Amino acid sequence: MSANIVSETLPVNQEHALFLFQEMLRIRRFEEKAAEMYSLQKIHGFLHLYIGEEATGVGAMQAFTPDDAIVATYREHGHALARGMQAPVLMAEMFGKATGCSHGHGGSMHFFDASRRFYGGYAIVGGGLPIAVGLALADKMQGRKRVTACFFGDGAVAEGEFHESMNLAALWKLPVAFLCENNLYAMGTALVRHQSQTNISLKARAYNMESGAVDGMDVLAVEAAAKRAAEFVRSGNGPFLLELQTYRFRAHSMADPDLYRTKEEIEEWKKRDPIPLFKFRLQEWGYLNESDMVRIESEISAEIEEAVRFAEISPEEPIEDLLKDVSTQVKP
Amino acid sequence: MTYREAVRAALRKALRGDPRVFLMGEDVGRYGGAFAVSHGLLGEFGPERIRDTPLSESVFVGAGIGAALGGMRPIVEIMTVNFSMLAMDQILNNAATLRHMSGGQFSVPLVVRIATGGGRQMAAQHSNSLEVWYAHIPGIKVLTPATVTDAYGMLLGAIPEPDPVFIFEHATLYPLEGDVDETAKIADINRAAVRRAGRDVSLITYGGTLGKTLQAAELLAAESIDAEVIDLRSLRPLDTAAILDSVAKTHRAVIVDEGWKTGSFAGEVSAQIMELGFDDLDAPVARVCSAEVPMPYAKHLETAALPQVEGIVNAARNMVPRHG
Numbered sequence: 205m206s207a208n209i210v211s212e213t214l215p216v217n218q219e220h221a222l223f224l225f226q227e228m229l230r231i232r233r234f235e236e237k238a239a240e241m242y243s244l245q246k247i248h249g250f251l252h253l254y255i256g257e258e259a260t261g262v263g264a265m266q267a268f269t270p271d272d273a274i275v276a277t278y279r280e281h282g283h284a285l286a287r288g289m290q291a292p293v294l295m296a297e298m299f300g301k302a303t304g305c306s307h308g309h310g311g312s313m314h315f316f317d318a319s320r321r322f323y324g325g326y327a328i329v330g331g332g333l334p335i336a337v338g339l340a341l342a343d344k345m346q347g348r349k350r351v352t353a354c355f356f357g358d359g360a361v362a363e364g365e366f367h368e369s370m371n372l373a374a375l376w377k378l379p380v381a382f383l384c385e386n387n388l389y390a391m392g393t394a395l396v397r398h399q400s401q402t403n404i405s406l407k408a409r410a411y412n413m414e415s416g417a418v419d420g421m422d423v424l425a426v427e428a429a430a431k432r433a434a435e436f437v438r439s440g441n442g443p444f445l446l447e448l449q450t451y452r453f454r455a456h457s458m459a460d461p462d463l464y465r466t467k468e469e470i471e472e473w474k475k476r477d478p479i480p481l482f483k484f485r486l487q488e489w490g491y492l493n494e495s496d497m498v499r500i501e502s503e504i505s506a507e508i509e510e511a512v513r514f515a516e517i518s519p520e521e522p523i524e525d526l527l528k529d530v531s532t533q534v535k536p
Numbered sequence: 537m538t539y540r541e542a543v544r545a546a547l548r549k550a551l552r553g554d555p556r557v558f559l560m561g562e563d564v565g566r567y568g569g570a571f572a573v574s575h576g577l578l579g580e581f582g583p584e585r586i587r588d589t590p591l592s593e594s595v596f597v598g599a600g601i602g603a604a605l606g607g608m609r610p611i612v613e614i615m616t617v618n619f620s621m622l623a624m625d626q627i628l629n630n631a632a633t634l635r636h637m638s639g640g641q642f643s644v645p646l647v648v649r650i651a652t653g654g655g656r657q658m659a660a661q662h663s664n665s666l667e668v669w670y671a672h673i674p675g676i677k678v679l680t681p682a683t684v685t686d687a688y689g690m691l692l693g694a695i696p697e698p699d700p701v702f703i704f705e706h707a708t709l710y711p712l713e714g715d716v717d718e719t720a721k722i723a724d725i726n727r728a729a730v731r732r733a734g735r736d737v738s739l740i741t742y743g744g745t746l747g748k749t750l751q752a753a754e755l756l757a758a759e760s761i762d763a764e765v766i767d768l769r770s771l772r773p774l775d776t777a778a779i780l781d782s783v784a785k786t787h788r789a790v791i792v793d794e795g796w797k798t799g800s801f802a803g804e805v806s807a808q809i810m811e812l813g814f815d816d817l818d819a820p821v822a823r824v825c826s827a828e829v830p831m832p833y834a835k836h837l838e839t840a841a842l843p844q845v846e847g848i849v850n851a852a853r854n855m856v857p858r859h860g
């Protein structure tokens with residue numbers, strides 16, 4: 205199944221379809237609010253938005269159970285939300301508050317949640333892959349049938365850690381689902397200018413690993429492909445590399461003037477915006493009418509307003525606790 | 537038994553005592569370890585627990601971190617400290633940060649053993665003593681066992697630690713002979729040790745230079761200079777109290793460190809004495825470190841580059857006033 209574009213989708217019922225739609229819309233609105241909060245200087249540091257890529261995170265996350273592990277990158281707001289982390293603790297984290305999912309130690313790039321086996325956002329490109337390999341090794345050695353899902357960008361494919369991780373995971377047949385979100389850019393460097401072989405899923409062949417690619421703007425296609433990949437891995441066949449072909453509509457980060465691509469290119473991709481694309485299908489199927497839409501938007505809006513309110517009123521970590529979590533506190 | 541056998545005995549005991557413990561690294565299995573430390577363990581524990589890895593320092597250290605997060609107790613061997621540079625991303629950015637960055641949600645109970653140091657004519661890419669680079673990093677522990685007993689006890693002491701521990705084994709120590717009490721309780725890995733008590737000058741060292749420093753102390757004794765020898769044992773955390781206690785007694789300190797002098801761990805010890813024990817000093821602190829040169833191959837040049845007994849004796853002699 206190497207390197208084929210997988211586009212067939214599973215039959216989908218109304219409830220699940222609406223769930224996927226709401227998940228994507230929630231991420232979109234959360235990210236829009238994050239951008240606004242950044243402009244208001246409530247959020248500082250680096251802020252990387254997921255706008256345009258919602259179908260990849262939401263679709264892929266459907267393939268993993270609460271027992272599975274998730275490893276993500278600094279562009280992880282969508283993955284965290286799709287994993288069930290709540291908007292208020294994420295917003296509070298970006299506000300640098302004690303109630304944030306990492307107590308304000310991590311910020312936008314470093315969300316963590318032990319209770320959801322969300323092993324974090326990693327801000328060194330490629331740095332999360334070896335961690336995912338190790339989590340999978342622990343599962344294999346302890347005889348657990350769990351999968352580790354590892355998200356990373358196309359830029360990470362150029363790092364040595366990608367190649368080391370692919371090789372070791374395949375060599376030891378470890379249960380890792382490698383999920384490459386190929387948005388065609390690593391910061392300002394286009395895929396064609398950073399890869400000698402731009403077909404990313406093909407790279408798995410060098411490691412004797414199974415792989416595939418999917419239209420990352422089609423949430424159902426992503427879900428179907430991710431489920432196949434996860435089942436392959438879960439059945440003890442070793443790792444799988446799935447390339448999710450997507451595009452980011454916003455700049456790399458809030459600090460990026462976006463000078464390296466044309467407005468026309470972005471507009472062209474926006475025609476394939478995963479949210480209106482899916483909304484259109486839902487309407488076609490009679491799953492969604494205008495009053496549903498108004499209700500969904502207002503529910504999401506309330507949730508995100510609540511997240512901002514919670515972040516605003518939350519306390520900061522006391523400075524006395526500055527060194528608290530550097531090492532484990534050993535009880536005397 | 538030898539230092540090498542002591543490390544092996546500790547590995548064996550750890551592997552027998554806890555099914556979560558496993559060893560991984562380059563050539564730890566079939567080859568038996570580049571320094572023969574893990575010789576025989578593959579036969580006893582099998583390839584699941586004695587894992588030969590590809591030449592991929594970054595992923596096998598990172599996988600150690602991930603496996604620790606996943607409930608295992610990995611021991612990772614890095615053949616030589618120079619090779620550990622290829623894993624520095626995982627060490628600095630992941631192992632050392634995960635606990636803090638996650639707001640205390642995750643800890644990384646990982647042990648990494650690294651062979652270090654010069655003196656074996658291995659030239660510029662296999663002979664460095666880079667412990668100070670590790671000691672710079674909050675969130676990890678850095679141990680430097682210098683005796684056969686510590687080779688055994690400090691490894692066993694590291695395994696139950698909830699956070700990452702890096703153990704530096706100086707490669708010249710592996711053949712060192714000594715006694716190990718395998719029934720003794722595991723060593724305290726946070727404290728320095730007084731290896732020789734004395735009144736006139738404190739010789740402060742760790743790891744591979746302990747032997748040379750003790751020899752220097754004997755030569756100084758012949759000149760009626762009574763040197764105290766402090767073995768730091770742990771660079772992070774640093775037992776500052778032990779250093780200050782000794783300096784309060786002797787009023788003089790020579791720090792012996794196989795790292796290059798600029799930015800050396802000796803510089804850190806010296807600064808701590810200056811900040812916290814300045815009034816106790818009767819002479820400026822001296823440092824005996826490696827010369828500022830990539831490690832040369834030729835024996836006479838390598839010897840000249842590394843701290844030697846004579847240099848330690850001279851440094852101490854220069855700061856102790858002549859008796860009678």
Ligand SMILES: Cc1ncc(C[n+]2csc(CCOP(=O)(O)OP(=O)(O)O)c2C)c(N)n1
Pocket residue numbers: 279327328329330356357358359360361387389390391456
């Ligand atoms: C090792 C490393 N080098 C460089 C950077 C700076 N940097 C941050 S994100 C990025 C681009 C990564 O692109 P990609 O992996 O495709 O992810 P995307 O941002 O597109 O989601 C770069 C170069 C970094 N964080 N880490």
Ligand SMILES: [Mg+2]
Pocket residue numbers: 357358359385386387388389390391
């Ligand atoms: Mg990219």
